Amino acid sequence: MKPFGYVAAIDSEHAVALLAEYGKGAKVLAGGTDLLADLKFSPHPPPDVVVDISRAADLKGIALTDAGLRLGAMVTHSEIVHSPLIAEAAPALAEAAVVIGAVQTRNLGTIGGNLITCVPSMDSGPTLLALDARVTVLGPRGRREMPLSELFVGPRRTSLAFDEILIEIVVPTQNLHKPAAFQKFGLRKGQALALVNAAASFWAPDGVFTEPRIALGAVAPTVIRAPKAEAYLTGRPVSEEAMAEAGRIAATEAKPITDFRASAEYRRDLVAVLVKRALAGAFGRVTPNQKDLAS
Amino acid sequence: MIVTLTVNGELRSASVPPETTLLVMLREHLHLTGAKTGCDVGDCGACTVIVDGLAVNACLMLAAQADGRTVTTIEGLATREGLHPLQKVFEETGALQCGFCGPGVIMTSKALLDHTPEPTPQEIRTALTGNLCRCTGYVKMIEGVQEAAAMMRSPQSPALAGQSPALAAPEQK
Amino acid sequence: MAQDLMDRELDVLDKERVAPVETLRRSDEALRLPAVAPPTALPLEPPLVPQVGEQTRAVGLRAQRPDSRNHGLGLTRYIDDIALPGMLFAKIKRAGIASARIKRIDTSRAEAMPGVCAVLVGSEIPVNSFGPSLQDQPLLAHPIVRHAGDGVAAVAAVTEQIAQAAIDAITVEYEPLPGVYDALEALKPESYKVHGGDTNVYASKVIKRGDVEAGFAQAYRIYEGRYYTPGIEHAPMEPFTSIADWDANGRLTIHASIGRITLARCDLARTLAIPISRIRVIGTVVGGNFGGKNEIRHEPVLALLAKKAGRPVKGRFNRVEEFVASTIRHAFHMDYKTGVTKDGRLIARQVRMVLDGGAYCSFSETTLGKACILSTGPYEIPNSLAEGYVVYTNKTTAGSMRGFGAPQVCFAYESQMDEIARDLGIDPVEIRLRNMFREGSMSSTGQVLHSVKVKESLENAVKKFGWEVQS
Structure with missing residues (x-):
């Protein structure tokens, strides 16, 4: 690797102060699994300094707060996989975390890092989007909070300024226990980027799709929602046909590209299948009482 | 920068450039060559070591990130009594x-x-x-x-029982 | 007297110099105890290794490798685990362009960098060619680049990081040339000639038995098909790594993860223009070969760098170089034409194959030969004609890989066998049984075969995967 400096932040305030001090020459290291792999083969000049925020104490931890389920940005994928709190309140998050990379990378990689890297195929994005997650960033101008969707700008581009860091992700209280599921299709089951991934969530009072959310990855410049498919489902009785039709509509909303991993056509077909499966998976998490009403 | 690790139960320090990965520190500075460089980007797992109880790719971690932590490498598994x-x-x-x-x-x-x-x-x-x-x-x-x-x-581990103690004198023929 | 003297000498020896047997044994035992305990465990019980002359029942039993204990303990020293005192690190600049003429190389910035000990370019190498069969590969391309993985300059520096920085500081000006990137295109007369001359074909083979035309004339049906298998990288877990070290007497030692020591020494001797007796190659434990580590690759470059710098030099490929600058399996284009009788007996087969050899020869001839020999499959076919050609293209060099062409032709003839079986309505196992080699069969090369167990193997396999023969 090319030479660079290293400094570890003890907390988020320290991290922001360090970023202010080093300016654009600084690069934030969260888990490091993407950053280090990039730095090793990058033709570009290295950063002056890498600011390691993985040890910032206030960026850790999974907890229930007044606002909802709070994930510190430095929570690792493994912590999400093994969290009893997540298993209970938002199991789809664990479903998405367990298919990221492999054990070794999940032990290092963080949810914040995954979101900020902002590759279209990220596995953390769709489920959080489907649960209307909100994120908080911290910078020299203070904290600002926004919906997750506003963080994503384009491939490897976020709305974060160079001196800001993502500090937490919150799944709002009203969406805890909302039936949701995540689906991924890669060329292998493990250690593969998603050709397409998808997440869905909805409530099913009286067997009717209510507040449905469908999010897609790897089929657009960023992770996206599928509003037309959501609109189609809203108010419609829960049925397999409706789920399949929502998948077909979502496929028309996807804007996939052809690359060496798959063709756009193949990816679009995958969207239809994965959305249907995600909806079915979410329905599997609907409480028995709601299910009776739906059938 | 000085990085100090507890490696296989021993406190080890080395002065390394900040961009040194944990893998390079282990292999080139501490001469623990058991972890291998296969792909160097976290795909192959040949560099896997255990840091604070978790398996990680040593090639995707800066030595500085492991500072003060406990690292177990393949060299630390066997004991004088026998193989793991x-x-x-x-x-x-x-x-x-x-x-x-x-x-x-x-x-x-x-x-x-x-x-x-x-x-x-x-x-x-x-x-x-x-x-x-x-x-x-x-x-x-x-x-x-x-x-x-x-x-x-199993409490009576057959792997460990019946093994000749490491320092026993060789058998006479 | 002389005799007395001899006696006295013996007396002295007996009493003072020859230790009693008991003492010997004790000191021998003492020596076995290590003065300093090794970092982990001492070897415990010896691994179970069959002894010479001992009857073993190996088949169906677990086999233990004698070296696996060291592997499991992390004690095996692979090439990258070895460092020599004062060792430098080498990096090779890859062309990154598939077909070009080098107009100018500027190494001045690299040479001026602190920590850089030697810089090498193709134009200064006296014998700038190597190769296990045809010596058509340059150590460092000069002036023609024939594939993107060609080295164009090399640097030895005190750290790998400095060597990489120096490589990045070397600027190369290229004049792009036309290229050829498809084996069938390369056959055409108007195609770009990778090595000049009037053809890209650099090896061919024909194997003939009987008269295929007569066979086709008698056939009930004739099947024709084109089959293609792509190039494949060996992807060994251990990347190519070697160390070159000269001593003061001008003798070269190469430590390398390589499978063919003598071939390596021959090739090095020719390229470096020194007698083979002055070259020692120490093969280290190989971390995966699969045919990709059968020949020298960057070793002569390392040797020249080491000579320039006067220090040992280690070079190691990164994973990207493994893909672009090592060899791969040949991509095969195969045309199969097979004539069969009504009851599914193969009576004539004509095979024409074109192998994509990439930029250099490597083990292409061996691969072509084996592919042609095996192209008729394990089937007795009275009339056969196999023709094969290897062509140069501006792509990664194809070389030896497990089977030397056998898996590629197997894919073709077995695919066609299934097509024939389906068309004739014969069970795919049955059609194979009808045509299979048996005791005394003659292969397409005229070899009479003995101890033929193909039928038993197939029947066993059929039993194991539960295929019911429906004839």
Whole structure:
């Protein structure tokens, strides 16, 4: 690797102060699994300094707060996989975390890092989007909070300024226990980027799709929602046909590209299948009482 | 910068450039060459070591990130009394052919067995997704991990019993 | 007297110089105890290794490799685990362009960098060619680049990081040339000639038995098909790594993860223009070969760098170089034409194959030969004609890989066998049994075969995967 400096932040305030001090020459290291792999083969000049925020104490931890389920940005994928709190309140998050990379990378990689890297195929994005997650960033101008969707700008581009860091992700209280599921299709089951991934969530009072959310990855410049498919489902009785039709509509909303991993056509077909499966998976998490009403 | 680690129970320090990965520090500064450089981007798992109880790719971690932590490498598994059950079983099942992926596979498996003493074959497969092998294949490794798990669960470990103490005088013929 | 003297000498020896047997044994035992305990465990019980002359029942039993204990302990020293005192690190600049003429190389910035000990370019190499069969590969391309993985300059520096920085500081000006990137295109007369001359074909083979035309004339049906298998990288877990070290007497030692020591020494001796007796190659434990580590690759470059710098030099490929600058399996284009009788007996087969050899020869001839020999499959066919050609293209060099062409032709003839079986309505196992080699069969090369167990193997396999023969 090319030479660079290293400094570890003890907390988020320290991290922001360090970023202010080093300016654009600084690069934030969260888990490091993407950053280090990039730095090793990058033709570009290295950063002056890498600011390691993985040890910032206030960026850790999974907890229930007044606002909802709070994930510190430095929570690792493994912590999400093994969290009893997540298993209970938002199991789809664990479903998405367990298919990221492999054990070794999940032990290092963080949810914040995954979101900020902002590759279209990220596995953390769709489920959080489907649960209307909100994120908080911290910078020299203070904290600002926004919906997750506003963080994503384009491939490897976020709305974060160079001196800001993502500090937490919150799944709002009203969406805890909302039936949701995540689906991924890669060329292998493990250690593969998603050709397409998808997440869905909805409530099913009286067997009717209510507040449905469908999010897609790897089929657009960023992770996206599928509003037309959501609109189609809203108010419609829960049925397999409706789920399949929502998948077909979502496929028309996807804007996939052809690359060496798959063709756009193949990816679009995958969207239809994965959305249907995600909806079915979410329905599997609907409480028995709601299910009776739906059938 | 000075990085200090507890490696295999010993406190070790080295002065390394900040961009040094944990893998380079272990191999080139501490001369622990058991962890291997296979792909250097976290795909192959040949560099797997255990940091604070978790298996990680040493190539994707800066040495500085591991400062003050506890690191276990393949060199730290065997004791003077005998091999670790995984090492013993991998030898017996023929799970190591060219052996280049072996240290990584064994360390990943050890981290698995530390948390999951009774893994199912599927759990073993999931745990080993980050370890590539080109010669042996995975069947013998999965068998090996299962056998080692059984061995470690039984109080009278047959792997460790009946082994000649390391420093005993050679037998007279 | 002389005799007395001899006696006295013996007396002295007996009493003072020859230790009693007991003492000998004790000191021998003492020596076995290490003065300093090794970092981990001492070898415990010896691994179970069959002894010479001992009857073993190996088949169906677990086999233990004698080296697996060291592997499991992390004690095996692979090439990258070895460092020599004062060792430098080498990096090779890859062309990154598939077909070009080098107009100018500027190494001045690299040479001026602190820590850089030697810089090498193709134009200064006296014998700038090597190769296990045809010596058509340059150590460093000069002036023609024939594939993107060609080295164009090399640097030895005190760290790998400095060597990489120096490589990045070397600027190369290229004049792009036309290229050819498809084996069938390369056959055409108007195609770009990778090595000049009037053809890209650099090896061919024909194997003939009987008269295929007569066979086709008698056939009930004739099947024709084109089959293609792509190039494949060996992807060994251990990347190519070697160390070159000269001593003061001008003798070269190469430590390398390589499978063919003598071939390596021959090739090095020719390229470096020194007698083979002055070259020692120490093969280290190989971390995966699969045919990709059968020949020298960057070793002569390392040797020249080491000579320039006067220090040992280690070079190691990164994973990207493994893909672009090592060899791969040949991509095969195969045309199969097979004539069969009504009851599914193969009576004539004509095979024409074109191998994509990439930029250099490597083990292409061996691969072509084996592919042609095996192209008729394990089937007795009275009339056969196999023709094969290897062509140069501006792509990664194809070389030896497990089977030397056998898997590629197997894919073609077995695919066609299934097509024939389906078309004739014969069970796919049955059609194979009808045509299979048996005791005394003659292969397409005229070899009479003995101890033929193909039928038993197939029947066993059929039993194991539960295929019911429906004839």
